[in-house]
Amino acid sequence: MASFLDRSHSIAGPGFSRWLVPPAALCIHLCIGQAYAFSVFNKPLAQLLCSMQSACPPAAAKVISTTPGDWSIANLGWIFSLAIVFLGLSAAVFGRWVESAGPRAAMFAAACLFCGGLLVAGLGVSLHNLPIVFLGYGVIGGCGLGIGYISPVSTLIKWFPDRPGLATGTAIMGFGGGALIGAPLAVALMKYYSSPTSNGVAPTMITMAIVYFVVMIVGPLIVRLPAAGWHPAGWTAPTAEASSARMITTRNVVVSQAIKTPQFWLLWGVLFLNVTAGIGVLGQASLMIQEMFGVTVAAAAGFVGLLSLFNMGGRIFWASMSDFMGRKRTYVIFFALGAILYASVPTFGHWHAIVLFVLAYGIILTMYGGGFSTIPAYLRDMFGTVQVGAIHGVLLTAWSAAGIAGPVLVNYIREYQIAHGVAKADAYSVTVYVMAGLLIVGFICNWLVKTVDEHHYVTTGAADATA
């Protein structure tokens, strides 16, 4: 088993099609992307005890549960936050191991951790023990998210030197698509397992752990690494001059050196600001459209689903486009167009132009997703292919930081506005203007990105030794 997972046993033989690698990556990303749909468990988790006594308030009631001992939504919010924090931390800590162990071992570890975390969380739910749920989904599952997220990145970049954006965009699109599968699957399973004395959350989590493990395990079975020196038929590496003109290096920087470069921290800022602007508003989207346009809860849920589709589509669209436009130009569009659209949202609200409002947020969400999926190719352009997975892992700490900063910033601004007498429907205006300001700072960070200084590159022999 250990030898099967070994990097040296993962080298592709002659005739292997590189188009088997994106579905291998999708096996992992479509499953771990379930994290984006975790909020579907929030209300049922907050009603565990009242559902056992058939004493839950009706759906239209303002309170979720009046039964002593039921968990609060605020406490349950920590499960997702912990998972995102551990995603970033584990990607940073285990990035070098993922590079050295290879994609098979990394994907297998991700499947065990993510599904094991879901099982432990299910146990915590059945025991009504919140720390066990935190440990299961937040810590163990979060580590599975981090290792799984970066596991196929450098492999895809090596298989697709001609289209790195398309390749990583396909995988990371899967993370966005995971919510589209995870939410209706969880709802259907909870409905199936519910009884007069249970809302079925624990068996749903356990079933999802088993189903996801079966799907994820196909990833390590079909993934392969290209043999040394392999390149696509008919493809020739661009000349050093052509690469230099597009800010694409033909050499390599190792992770320990990459984090000493200003380019790394500028790209950290680029990801942090793009995600902070997107994640903060994504969390408020349902409430925002209800308070600004007076739509029903069901219609607001439809809006959130639509945003998930834009988020997923943007991941493959923008990452693929970046192969032609260049990474820097792609992020120029994200930040410039994003700031204009955010600044326009209050006007669309005042006009009661719901279609323009939905369209603006849809485009913003394509660029939020595109920011995630284009960054691995941007890192490859800056630092080369040898340790791009490990460098990407460290950069994902920006996501963890944004996962906390975005919602806190949006909630704080909104509560401050309401406390000072601003109408609820108008309280979002300042929020979106602040988000537009963040995107302008991101624009400046991206603008400052230049080619890495000579002394950071490793010599060819050292690069081979670290590969």
Add this chain to the structure above:
Amino acid sequence: MESNATTDSGNTVKLVLAWLWVGIPLAWGVYMTLGNAIKLFQ
């Protein structure tokens, strides 16, 4: 030649199965999401 043809058809089958393995759940998820999203415009 015959061996190459067998390898090619084997690769094609693997490719189709692999993409179906991930494509079917994703298509189901998109279909369910679009079904909910329609409520926004009703």
